Amino acid sequence: MREVLLSVALVCGALPASAQQATCGGSFEAFVAGLRDEAITSGHDAAVVRQFLSGARQDPAVLRRDRGQGIFQTPFIEFSRKLISQDRLDRGRALGQRFDAVFSRIERDFGISRGVLLAFWAFETDYGAVQGDFNTLNALVTLAHDCRRPEIFRPQVFAALELFEQGNFDPATTTGAWAGEIGQVQMLPRDILENGVDGDGDGLVRLKTSAPDALMSAARMLSGLGWRYGEPWLQEVVLPPDIDWSRTGLETTMSVAEWERLGVRARDGALDDARLEASILVPQGRGGPAFIAYPNFRVYFEWNQSFTYVTTAAYFATRLQGAPVYDAGSPVPGLAGDRMQALQRALAARGYDVGAIDGILGAGTRAAVRDMQAKLGLPADGWPTAELLSRL
Template sequence: MLFRFPASTRFWVVSALLSIVALAGCALAPSVQIQPPAPSTIRADMPRANSIDVEHSQAFAHWVDEFRTSARAAGILDATLQIALDDVRFIPRVIELDQAQPEFTRPVWVYLDNAHSIQRIARGQDKLLQLRPLVEPVAARYGIPAEVLVAIWGMESNYGSFVGDIPTIDALATLGFEGRREQWARSELLAALKILQNGDIDRAQMIGSWAGAMGQTQFLPSNFLAYAVDADGDGRRDIWNSLADVMASTANFLASSGWRDGQPWGFEVRLPAGFDYARANPEVRQLSAQWTDEGVQSMDGAPLPALTDSSILLAAGARGPAFLVGPNFRAILRYNNSTSYALAVALLAQRFAEGPAVQTPWPRDLQLLSRSQLLALQTALNERGFDSGTPDGMMGPATQRGVRRYQLSLGLPADGYPTLDLLQRLQ
C-alpha cells in the first residue's frame, strides 16, 4: 500500500538513502521507478539498502502521482503531464547542493574574490563592447544600465557559457519531495509545466541549476512567467538560446522590481567616529543628504550622490567596508536575495565602467559561523530573551535584530553581525 510520508520523514528517508547508497556504490536510474543494484553487485550486508531503495522509490512515485493530480486540476493538460512527469527522476545531488549555497556559506570577501576575478572583469568588458548594438537599446528601453545586465549575465552563467545541466522538472520534483520547501517547489514546478504547455521550450532543453533556475540569467519558472520577454519576435520566450530574450527579460525583471533610472545602486562610504551602528539597518532609510548631515562621507570626499530611501549596509559588520545603498540595490536583491550576490553584481558592473574596487579592507580574520553554529546562536539568543525568530541556521532580519539587541546589552557596536566571539559569550 502506498502512503505519503510527512516532510520530516521524507527528509530522513532521503538522507538515509544518500549515505547508504553511497556506501553500496549504486546509482539511481533515470526514472520514477528506481531500480536496485544488479544481483552481481549486491553484498551480503545490503538488505537494508535495498529496502530503503524500494521504499524511497515508491514514496517518490506516489508524490509525483499526487502532484500530477493537483497539476491537472490547475489546468495542465494530460499531454503536458506525460511529457513532463512520465520519466521524472529524483536527483540526490540536488539535496546536497541545496544545503551548501555559496552566497550563504562563504564569507562575503571570499565570494567577491571569486566573482570579481581578473578574467571575469576583462571578459565582461569585452562582451559589453561586442554586444553594445544589442544591449544598449534594451538598456534604454527599460532604464537599466548595460553594465548591470552584463554583470548579472556574467554572474549567472559566465556570459552564457554554462546555463546548468540539471533538468528543471527533475530538480523541482526532487526539492518538492524532499519536503523542506515543498510548497515553494510545488508552485515552481507547476509554473515550469505552464512554460512547457505554452511552447516556449521543450522538456529536454529546459535545464538549469539544482534550484530550478533556468537559462542564461537563471530565472525561476514563476519569474519566467511574469517577466520573460520575446524580444527577437520568434513567438517564444527563449532565455536559453536567444541573447535578445535574455537581456530583455533580465531588464524587465529589474524594472518591474523597483529599479529607478538615473540613480546609482549605491557606493562605498566612510562612517564618522562614534557612528551608531544600530542605524546600519535596511529598515532605516533616508535621503543621502540626511546621511551627510550625520557625518557619512564618500570615499573621495566629494558630495554624496543623490539617493532616495538609502540605507547603510555593513556586509561584514563594523570592521568591514560600509556602503550606502538605495532602491536599485534592493532591486538586485529581488533577483537573488543574498547581500553577497547583490554586492557582487553591483560592484562588477562598477568595474565594467572603470569604477573603483572596494577600498576598505575586509576583516578576513573573522570566521563565518557554520549553519550549525548559527543555529546554536539563534537558539541561545532566544533562550536569553533576545528574540531571533525560529532557529533555522540561516541569517535573516529576525536573527540580525536579535544579535543587535544582544550586542547593545553588552555595550558592543550593534552591527547585527554574528561572530564566533558572540556565540562563545552566549554559551
C-alpha cells in the first residue's frame, strides 16, 4: 500500500537536472529509447543498458491500479477494521517471537519498536504472503512514461538498472507491487540500493525471501527518514469536552505538558515525555477516537501519504505492543464519493488548496474543512459533514 507516496520523493531533489526535466508521454518506444540514451550518457555500459531495457513493455493494468485507489476514501474506523483482524494480531505477535533476535537488534541499533515494523509487514504483504506479481521493470517504466508522477518513477528505472548491474534484479522475472515496490515490506529500487541490509548474514540482500533482510532494511530506511531513537509514535487519548477543536490536527503542535494542562489524558497508562512536541488527531471528528501523535508519527508520511493508512498503521503498531482496541465513540456520519468531491470543489472555489478533487480526505482537505468550520461557527474538528456541505 505504499503506492500513495513512497520515500522516493526525498530522492528527487538530488537527481541530475536531466532526469528532473525529462519529458513523459508520447510514443512509448521513443520514451524507452530516451531512457536508454540517458543511461548510456550517464556512464552505464551500452550493452548492459540495451539488455536491461530490451523487454520493457507498457502495462495497462498498472495504470488502472494507479487510477483506482478508492480504498483511501474509506473512513478511519471502517478502514482500520478491514485491515486489522485478530488473525493478523495473532500472527504478528507470533512472528515477533519467532524473529525476536532480529527485532531486538533493530530496537538496539535503530530504536524502532517491533510493532512498527510488524504493522508495515502486515499491511504491505500480509507478512510476506502477498508480494505482488507485476513485472517490476514494466511497472516502473509504465509509471515513468505516464505524466502523472514521472518525477517519482523515472529515477527508479535507473535505480533498478543499478541493481541489475549488481546482479540483484532480473528485468524478465523480478516481480512485485503494481507501483514497482519489491519484497516483503515493499521497497522501491532506490530504497533498496540505499538501505538494503543483509539481516541473515548470508552475504546477500534478498527482500523477497528473507524476513531478516526485509525487516532490517525497512528499519534502516525508517531511521534514515528521521525516526527518533526510542521515542513513541501514537497513543490513544481522552479529550476534555471543552477542548478547542481548532487546535486538533497535524497543523498544531504543543508539548505533551501543554496538552496535559488542557486536560488531555492517556486512555491507557500515561502520556509520554512531557517535553515532546505532539499533535492531537481526531480522524473522524469530535465524536470518534482521539490520538496524540508524537514526532515519529510524521515519519510515516515518508512511507505513505494517506492520512487514513498512516493512522491505521501507527495504531496497529500500538496494538501489536499491547494497546487496547480504541474507543470508536459515535462519530457523525461523514461525506463520501460525489458528496465529498462536491465539498472539495466548494472549498477550492473559496481559495483553499485541497489538492486533487478525488473524494479523499487528505491533509489539505482536512485543513480547509477545519478553517471553514471555524469561520462558520462550527466545531473545527476537520471532519466533513452534511451540515458543513449544506452551509457551503
